[in-house]
Structures are given as C-alpha cells and as structure tokens.
Amino acid sequence: MIETxxxxxxxxxxxxxxxxxxxxxxxxxxxxxxxxITLDEIIKEPISLTEDWLLRFGFxxxxxxxxxxxxxxxxxxxxxxxxxxxxxxxxxTFETDLKEDSYVGHIKKRCKYIHELQNLYFSLTxxxxxxxxxxxxxxx
Numbered sequence: 089m090i091e092t093x094x095x096x097x098x099x100x101x102x103x104x105x106x107x108x109x110x111x112x113x114x115x116x117x118x119x120x121x122x123x124x125i126t127l128d129e130i131i132k133e134p135i136s137l138t139e140d141w142l143l144r145f146g147f148x149x150x151x152x153x154x155x156x157x158x159x160x161x162x163x164x165x166x167x168x169x170x171x172x173x174x175x176x177x178x179x180x181t182f183e184t185d186l187k188e189d190s191y192v193g194h195i196k197k198r199c200k201y202i203h204e205l206q207n208l209y210f211s212l213t214x215x216x217x218x219x220x221x222x223x224x225x226x227x228x
Contacts, residue, residue, distance in 0.1 A: 134201035
C-alpha cells in the first residue's frame with residue numbers, strides 16, 4: 089500500500105482503469121477536499137521498476153545488470169537492476185572519473201517501484217525523472 093508521504097507531483101502510477109497516469113496537484117486536491125475519496129480509490133497499484141522503465145527514463149545499459157544516466161559533467165547515477173531477485177531493486181551510485189574508475193559516492197536505496205526511483209532521483213538531482221518522449225521513426 090502506498091502512503092501519502094511517498095507521493096510527489098509527477099510520479100507515475102496505475103489507475104483503476106489499468107492505465108498509467110501522472111500524479112498531479114488535482115489528485116492532492118481530491119484527497120484534501122471533503123469528497124471522501126481515498127488514496128486507494130485513485131491509485132490501483134504502483135508500477136514495478138523494470139528494464140523497460142529504466143530505458144524509458146533515459147538510462148543506458150552498461151552491462152547485463154547496470155544502467156546509468158548522466159546528471160552532469162562526469163557524474164552519473166548508476167542503477168543496479170537485477171530482475172532475478174525477489175522484487176526488482178535499484179542501488180544508486182554517483183560515479184565520476186576524476187581518477188579512472190573512481191567512485192565519489194555510493195547510496196544504497198532499494199527501489200522496487202518507479203515512483204520510489206523518481207523520488208530518489210529528485211532528492212539527488214533536484215530534477216524530475218520523466219519518461220522521455222518517443223520520437224516517431226521513419227520506416228524506409
């Protein structure tokens with residue numbers, strides 16, 4: 089069950105129509121008004137962190153287990169994604185190449201759901217982790 093304190097504007101969830109939706113100020117207003125609407129009536133379930141979502145958020149595959157996203161200069165967020173483990177998770181690492189293969193910081197935070205990764209990304213960077221626009225491809 090998701091707690092209200094986990095919610096941020098821009099988080100993605102699955103609604104009761106089984107479609108992905110983005111949490112907004114409107115949804116907070118529904119909870120605040122005396123409508124009697126509960127969080128469980130808005131959000132059906134969180135979205136599991138998957139390889140597909142990492143790629144949709146602009147992470148690049150480094151190898152069979154790691155994905156990275158540049159956040160500026162030589163600083164990256166590195167996610168350890170292991171789909172074989174019970175519940176997917178990400179371990180986030182800041183990486184820089186001030187010296188070859190050196191790590192400046194390491195933060196272990198399990199992220200089973202994409203809203204958790206979105207919240208952690210915002211905490212670390214001050215920027216929203218959004219799904220990249222899919223550009224139409226020309227087929228020859």
